[in-house]
Amino acid sequence: MIGYAVLFGFAAISIALLMNLWRLAMGPTVLDRVLAGDTMVVNMIALIILYGVQRNTTLYFESALLLAMFSFISTIAYCRFLLRGDIIE
Amino acid sequence: MNSFFEALIALHIVVGAFFIFVGSFGLLKLPSFMSRLHAPSKSTTLGVGGCLVASMLQLWAAAGTISVHETLITFFLFMTAPVTAHFLALAYLHTQRSIDESLPKPSPNSNWSTLLNEESMTHSNSVRISEKSK
Numbered sequence: 001m002i003g004y005a006v007l008f009g010f011a012a013i014s015i016a017l018l019m020n021l022w023r024l025a026m027g028p029t030v031l032d033r034v035l036a037g038d039t040m041v042v043n044m045i046a047l048i049i050l051y052g053v054q055r056n057t058t059l060y061f062e063s064a065l066l067l068a069m070f071s072f073i074s075t076i077a078y079c080r081f082l083l084r085g086d087i088i089e
Numbered sequence: 090m091n092s093f094f095e096a097l098i099a100l101h102i103v104v105g106a107f108f109i110f111v112g113s114f115g116l117l118k119l120p121s122f123m124s125r126l127h128a129p130s131k132s133t134t135l136g137v138g139g140c141l142v143a144s145m146l147q148l149w150a151a152a153g154t155i156s157v158h159e160t161l162i163t164f165f166l167f168m169t170a171p172v173t174a175h176f177l178a179l180a181y182l183h184t185q186r187s188i189d190e191s192l193p194k195p196s197p198n199s200n201w202s203t204l205l206n207e208e209s210m211t212h213s214n215s216v217r218i219s220e221k222s223k
Contacts, residue, residue, distance in 0.1 A: 001092075001095045001096060001099045002095055002098055002099050002102070002147070004099070005098070005099035005100075005102040005103050006102060008102070008103055008106060009102045009103070009105070009106035009140070012106035012107065012109065012110040013106055013109055013110070015110060015113075016109050016110045016112070016113035016114070017113070019113040019114060019116065019117040020113050020116060020117075022117060023116050023117050023125075029122060029181075029184070030184075031122060031177055031180055031181050031184070032122060032125065034177065035116065035122075035125065035126060035129060035177055036116065038129070038173060039112065039113060039116055039129040039133055042109075042129070042133050042134070042137055042166070043109060043113065043133065045137055045162070045166070046105070046106075046109055046136065046137045046140045049137075049140045049141055049143075049144050049159075049162075050102065050106075050140055052144060053098075053102070053140075053143060053144050053147055056147070056151065058148065058156060058158065061156075061158035061159065061162065062158075064162055065158070065161060065162050065165065068162060068165050068166055068169070069165070072165075072169040072172075072173060075173050075176070075177070076172070076173065076176055078180075079176035079177060079179065079180040080176075082180040082183065082184060083176075083179060083180050083183050
């Protein structure tokens with residue numbers, strides 16, 4: 001039962017990643033692309049967690065945590081750059 | 090692992106994946122940026138939370154111990170998603186105003202929170218960048 005649920009999750013999150021990629025390519029403003037990239041990283045975290053559930057291991061949690069931190073910092077840096085014209089004043 | 094735990098974990102995974110799908114679909118289909126900002130910042134975060142709860146339940150059912158890593162990722166995502174959405178909305182307001190100057194003033198003695206002072210109200214963002222680089 002868990003195997004089928006994980007397969008459904010893989011399919012749904014992969015389609016979600018493709019939709020994010022479409023928004024990343026077609027986004028009318030820069031902030032649409034920033035938002036799409038941030039959402040892509042969150043979806044990647046969910047994929048990594050589901051892969052860990054499928055393999056029954058805890059090996060991938062650190063990579064998920066690192067991805068979460070990097071996505072947060074990069075999005076904040078983009079927004080600071082658009083707001084102030086500089087990241088570190 | 091008994092069948093009750095299996096059904097609970099499968100339910101969490103399916104519901105979480107559905108919420109992630111809904112968030113990305115909203116990001117693709119909603120009309121303006123401010124409405125597009127809602128979909129990933131709420132729905133996708135909730136979906137990832139569901140997947141993390143499923144992983145935590147699976148480790149609890151398999152090994153009998155509660156792992157702390159998932160709660161760490163969950164707390165981090167649930168704290169950073171509103172901050173990210175707030176910063177994106179601020180940057181969007183800022184870029185929209187530098188394009189369109191017809192927005193109303195907030196009040197006589199204050200300014201919009203994305204601007205530093207009154208002097209920068211008259212300059213667009215690109216002008217300020219080019220002035221700073223001189």
